[in-house]
Amino acid sequence: MAKSNSKYQSTPDEQLMLLVASKDSKAFEELYDRYNRQMYTYFHRMLWKDKEKAHDFTQELFTKLIHKPELFNAERNFKTWLYSIAHNMCKNEYAKHEVRQHAHSEIKYTQEQSHDGQTSRQMDKNAFYTELEVALAELDEVKRTTFELRFKQEMSIQEISEIMECSEGTVKSRLFYTLKQLNGRLKVYEGILGFFILLIDRLS
C-alpha cells in the first residue's frame, strides 16, 4: 500500500489524469489530495465565503473529473486546466446572483470575527485584511479573479493568462490597476503595513 502511494506521489498531475481516465482510483485519490484544499479555498473566497456553496462546487468540480476525464488534453498543464474549470463555474454563478448584495453580508460577517482576545497590533492587522476583503468584494469579477489567482492561489502571470484566456500583458495591467484601486481604500493602514514590512526586511 505504502509503495503504491509513494509511486503516485511522484507522478505528475498530467500522468495521474490519464490514469484517472483508465479508471485508476488511486490516481484519482492522489489528485484529490493534492488539490482539494486549494480548490475549496478558492471557491470559498470567490463565492462570498459560503462554506456550503464551496463544498458543493468542489464536489461538482471533482465529479466532472470522474465523469469526463477525456476532456483533459494531456498536452496542457493540469493545474491551469482545473482552475479554468473552476473559474468558469464561478462565472456562471455570478451570472445568477448580484455580487453587491453578498458583499454587504460579507462585511458584517468578517467584522464580527475580528475582536476576540487579540493585541491591538493584531487587531489592526486583522482589520487591514478585513478591509482588504471588503475592498476585493467591491471589485468586478475579472479584477477580483486576477487578484485571487495571483496573491491567494500563488499562480504565475503565465498560468493566469491561460486560465483567463488573455495575454500576459493584460494580466499584468489588470493586476496593477487592481493594486492601485485597493491602495486607495487601504491608505489608512499604511503605517501598520510599513511596520510589518520593515520587520520582515530586518529579519530576512
Place this chain on the structure above:
Amino acid sequence: MKKYDPEDIEYLMIHKQFHELYPEEKEFVLQHVEGVEEYESMRKMLLELKNSSIQDDWLTPDASLKKALMAEFAKERKGRFSIWLNSLFAMPERPFYRQTGVQWSFGLVVIALGTFIFLQQSSDVKVLAENNVSSQEASNAEARPGNSTQPNSSNQAIPSKPEVDLSGMDKLPQAPVVLAQVQPVMNNVPQEDVGPKVQNYKSDASEESIAESDAVDMAMAPPAPEVKQTELEKDAVTNNTATTLSAGASTTSQNIKFIQDATIFISSAESAQMTNYAELLEITFTAR
C-alpha cells in the same frame, strides 16, 4: 531610453524603493502613479501580500466530501460495464434488430461464414492444382514413343526409355517430390532441335562423363526407391503451358540442385521439336 510597459511596475515595486530607481524608471513609474507616496504605499501593500503565508490560509473541506467522491468513482467504474452488459441481452424498450447481443451474434455468424467460404475456396484451388499436375504427368506419359500423335520431324529413331511407374503417385507423399535428374542424351539430337526454352545444365557433356558424374551423385545421394519410368514426354499439348518443376533441396546432389533451378516450358508450337528432344530426356522422379 528603455521603454517600459505598465506590467513592469509590479516588478519594480517589489525589487526597488523609489529612491533606488534609475531616472528613466522613475520617469516611467510617475506616468502611472501620482507620486512617490503612492508608489511607496503600493509597494508596501504588494510586499505584504506576497510575504503573507498563503497556504496556511487554505481551508480543508469536510472528510465526507472525499468519501462521497470515491464512492462516485467506484460507481462510475462499475456502471459503464453493467450498462454495456445489460444492453447485450433483452432490453424490452429496444427493437429486436437494435439489441447489441443480436447485432454481435449476427456479426460473428457473418465472419464465421466468410472464413468458411474462403477456406473452402482455397482448398478447391489446391485440389485443382494437384489434378492439373497429375493430368499433365499423365499426358506426358502418353506422349512417349508409340503413343505420339504428331510426326517426328527429324525422322530419327527414338530410343526406348525405361518406364517410370507412377502408380504410387496418386497417393502423394508428404514430402515434396524431388526432380532428381535430367539426363540429356545428345547423340541423336540435332542442335537445332534443342528447344531454346529448355535449360539443360549438361548440354555439352558427353554420355560417359554424365554417367560418371551420375554415378558419383548417386553414390553420394541417399538411397531412394527407383521409380519405373513410363512415357513422360508430352506430345499433344495444345496450349502453351509453363510448368516449373521445382524440387526440394537435396542435401548432397549437384544435379538435384540444378533441378531446383530447371524450368521447362512446353508449348504446342514447338511440340514436334520437343517431342524429339523430350524423347531423349530421361526424367527420374524420386520421391523421398
